[in-house]
Amino acid sequence: MAKRLDDRGTRHDRFHQKAKREGFLARAVYKLEEIDQKHKIFDGGHRVLDLGCAPGSWLQYAEKQIGERAVLVGLDREAVPGAPPRARVVVGDVHTIDIKELLGDLPSFDIVLSDMAPDTSGIRSMDQARSEALFERALDIASQVLAPGGHFVGKLFQGAEFKKLNETVRAKFASAKSMKPASSRQISIEQYVIGKDFK
Ligand SMILES: C[S@@+](CC[C@H](N)C(=O)[O-])C[C@H]1O[C@@H](n2cnc3c(N)ncnc32)[C@H](O)[C@@H]1O
Numbered sequence: 001m002a003k004r005l006d007d008r009g010t011r012h013d014r015f016h017q018k019a020k021r022e023g024f025l026a027r028a029v030y031k032l033e034e035i036d037q038k039h040k041i042f043d044g045g046h047r048v049l050d051l052g053c054a055p056g057s058w059l060q061y062a063e064k065q066i067g068e069r070a071v072l073v074g075l076d077r078e079a080v081p082g083a084p085p086r087a088r089v090v091v092g093d094v095h096t097i098d099i100k101e102l103l104g105d106l107p108s109f110d111i112v113l114s115d116m117a118p119d120t121s122g123i124r125s126m127d128q129a130r131s132e133a134l135f136e137r138a139l140d141i142a143s144q145v146l147a148p149g150g151h152f153v154g155k156l157f158q159g160a161e162f163k164k165l166n167e168t169v170r171a172k173f174a175s176a177k178s179m180k181p182a183s184s185r186q187i188s189i190e191q192y193v194i195g196k197d198f199k
Helices: 013-022 030-039 057-069 099-103 123-145 162-172
Strands: 045-053 072-076 088-091 109-115 146-157 171-179 188-196
Touching: 030 057, 030 146, 030 171, 030 188, 045 057, 045 123, 057 072, 057 109, 057 162, 099 123, 109 123, 123 146, 123 162, 123 188, 146 162, 146 171, 162 171, 162 188
Parallel strands: 045 072, 045 109, 072 088, 109 146
Antiparallel strands: 146 188, 171 188
């Protein structure tokens, strides 16, 4: 079977049911949980920027991990009515957003997350290129807003630039790893690149 770019259309699998049972807004929460269990993303930092945050399950997870101290900012093209009340959600496009609007009163963030995915056209090379552009922009924003020692997680459809983009992360962070969580369906080519300890 040909690999798909993402795992849309798999809404009623066991992770979807589990998310419903546990009160999470999307099955995507289990991808972040798995990444966090392996790479300890929420190991002290409390200021989180989540790019492409709708419907809000990663914000829910961040709040659960950090607790009362959590400072959460989300960005999405869509409104995010289900986001945790403590989150400040900015509605806008990542390619045109003013970074000052994301920072608000904050000097920096400790963690930058991006689960952004492009609208898929069905033309694989074009969709991979769009995913790469979203990832590069997320990394560019992370480079501007992360405090030294901060962490980055970004989704990327595996394509021509995958190796080069991993190397870009490696140059900016003390360590760079990629992983495909078990809750990301086997037929999807999405990967998550994790940069730890921003230089
Ligand atoms: C897979 S969903 C994120 C799910 C989220 N992590 C959660 O757990 O609820 C991807 C999101 O990226 C957003 N997105 C895609 N392109 C974007 C862009 N150019 N600017 C801002 N958000 C974008 C989409 O609107 C969509 O809500």
